Amino acid sequence: MVLCPICEKSVPQLKINDHIDSGCQSFVEEPSSSPSDQPSSQKGPVPSIFQPPSARKAQSQFSQTKESPSRSSITTPRPVNGKRSFAQDSPLSQEHIGVKQPHEEAGEPQTKRPKVNAFHRAAPLAERMRPKTLDEVCGQELVGKNGVLRGLIEQDRVPSMILWGSAGTGKTTIARVVASMVGSRFVEINSTSSGVAECKKIFAEARSELGLTGRKTIIFCDEIHRFSKSQQDVFLGPVESGQVTLIGATTENPSFKVQNALLSRCRTFTLSKLTDEDIISILQRALRVEGPNYSPSELVDDELIRYLARFADGDARTSLNLLELAMDLSKRPSITKEDIKQALTKTLVYDRAGDQHYDTISAFHKSIRGSDPDAALYYLSRMIQSGEDPLYIARRLIVVASEDIGLADNSMLTLAISTHSAVEKIGLPEARINLAHATVAMALSKKSTRAYRGLNNAFAALDEPGVAGLPIPIHLRNAPTKLMKELGYGKEYKYNPNYLDGKVQQDYLPEKLMGRTFLEDLDLGAKRDPDLMTSDYDYSGVSF
Structure with a gap:
């Protein structure tokens, strides 16, 4: 048996739909009561929705008169099979039927802790300290007092743009500050979790918003370089028509990672790498704001702050994460500042498919070209430490041997090829010695x-x-x-080995290029560096 939600009568479970369709008249399970309790001729009240208007009005007046003495005397529906009903379990149901809660009788307002505070406390320090205004953004002249981007934002004339900068420079922060300052609708997506279908849905909503309210939509796409160039095509139409304003953030060079057609429709702003002073300012602000939430410690002093700033290498997010770890570690008994420094680790920033990959190998190559073994060894160790493929480095050495050393020492090409073979056969970590040998040589x-x-x-x-x-x-x-021989192909060719010292009178270039010289006489160029004489470096071994 179940209770009908309309008339609250007991009805067989399989007949509940038929009972409701009949106006709550059929399939009713009569309660077992004595004739004296209720005359057999008396029927249960007909639900008001099935009564004529006059009857509903009369019944309503009667119910109000009957209930007015004490609303708290209203009884809850009879439980089925000995179980407590939802109305008995739920405190909300008592509020609906007029029963006052204890805090209402005492005159105390009900306090509810906002969920945002719990999320705020659970967030890492870097997220809690994210700037909320442009004035709080540190180290970026673009959004400074006279910054170009700041002026556009304050005038609510935000163009479609690409924010290019290394990790922790403020790309996402600036985009979210823009959202809080301008009157446009703001939508944030991430290329790692969003697809073309979701983007098209957002564009459709943006068109509707623009048509109904005249308000534009700003779309912030983090890690836009992770969208393939074919996926980036979806932004072209809406951005070109002005239906949406795109703010893309990337750590990669947009010239290579963003489609040219989309790049031409956006302004590219390069965010500077934060200096140590910028990082120190950010960390000191974090100590002022969040320091009271931690136990005071003499270990987290100015000297440690400067150490963290240098260790973070221009990444504000990393520096704040390190500070949070340092403050947690400082609570441990008998811990020293040196223990904290040893516990702070940071993964080297090196993407084998990104700018760091190409920048480092370029610096390695140019250091060898510039005859600086110290710099070459530094970049070599940096690549190996970061997990670069040693065979990739060995292949570059083969290129260096012919491109930069060439005719000056032909044996270097043999050494480079041998180094590649050694790396292939030995592998790391011993192969790094072979790479160092060839690099220094x-x-x-x-x-x-x-x-x-x-x-x-x-x-x-x-x-x-x-x-x-x-x-x-x-x-x-x-x-x-035979046909080619009859046409004169190869005729009158002089086979050099048949002649004294292999010398013959014979032309080899096409007729229009006769006398043209491609190979120059000098091993290196003839330019003089104007800074050479003013430098303190010893260039006594350099010949011109």
């Missing part, structure tokens, strides 16, 4: 770019009109067939 070796520059000169000639298709001299052509 190449950095100390004489340099010659004659072959490399000569190749570039030849490629430059091919860009001239008609040069790439000049006919090969007929005496140099291959003649594998």
Whole structure:
């Protein structure tokens, strides 16, 4: 048996729908009561929704008169099978039927702790200290007092833009501050969890919002470089039409990671890497705001703050995470400042598919080219420590051997190839010794770019009109067939080894390039560095 939600009568469970369809008249389970309690001719009240208006009005007046003496005397529905009903268990149901709660009788307002406080406490220190206004953003002149971006934001003329900067420089913070300052609708998405379908849904909502209220929509896309260039196409139409304003954040070079068509429709703002002074300012503000929540400790002093700032390397988020860890560790008994420093670890920032990958290998190559073994070893160790593929480094050394050393020491190419073979056979960690051997040898070796520059000169000639298709001299052509020999292919060619010292009078370039020289006489260039004489560095071994 179940209770009908309309007439509160007992009805067989399988007949409840038929009972409601009949106006609560059929399939009613009559209660077992004596005739004296209720005459058999008396029927239960008909629900008001099935009564004519006049009857409903009369019944309403009668109910109000009957209930007015004491609303607290209203009884709850009879429980079924000995179980307590929902009305008995739920305090909300008592409020609906007029029963006062204890705090209401005492005249005390009911206090409810906001959920946002719990989330705020659970968030890491870096999130709790995220700036809420542009004045709190540290180290970025773009949003400073006279910053270009700040002026656009304050005028509510936010353009579509790409915020490019390393981790912890304030890209997401600036976007969220924009959301709080302008009157536009703000939507935040992340390319790692959002797809094209979700973006199209947001664009449709933005069109409706613009048409109904005239309010534009700002879409902040974090890690926009993680969208493939085909996925980035979805932004082109809405951004170009002005239906949405796109703010994309990326740690990668947008020239390579953002589609050119989309990049041309956005302004690119480069966020500067934070200095140690900027990081110190951020950490000191965090101590003022959040310090009272932690037990005071003499270990977290100015000296440790400066250490954390240097250790964070321009990343505000990392510095705040380290500060939070340091404050937690300082609570432990008998812990020293040196113990805290040893416990603070930071993963080296190195993305094998990002800018750090290309920047570091470029610095490594140029250090060898500049004959600086110390710098070359630094970048080599940095790549190995960060997990770079040692074979990738060995392949670059093969390039260096021919591009920068070349004719000055032909043995370096053999060394580079041998190094690649050794790395392939041995592997890390021992292979790093082979890489260091080749790196130092190449950095100390004489340099010659004659072959490399000569190749570039030849490629430059091919860009001239008609040069790439000049006919090969007929005496140099291959003649594998009788027909080709009859056409004169290879005729009058002089086989050099048959002549004294291999010297013959013979032309090899096409006729229009006769006398053209691609290979220069100098191993290196002839320019003089104006800073060379003013530098304190010892260049006595440099020859010009």
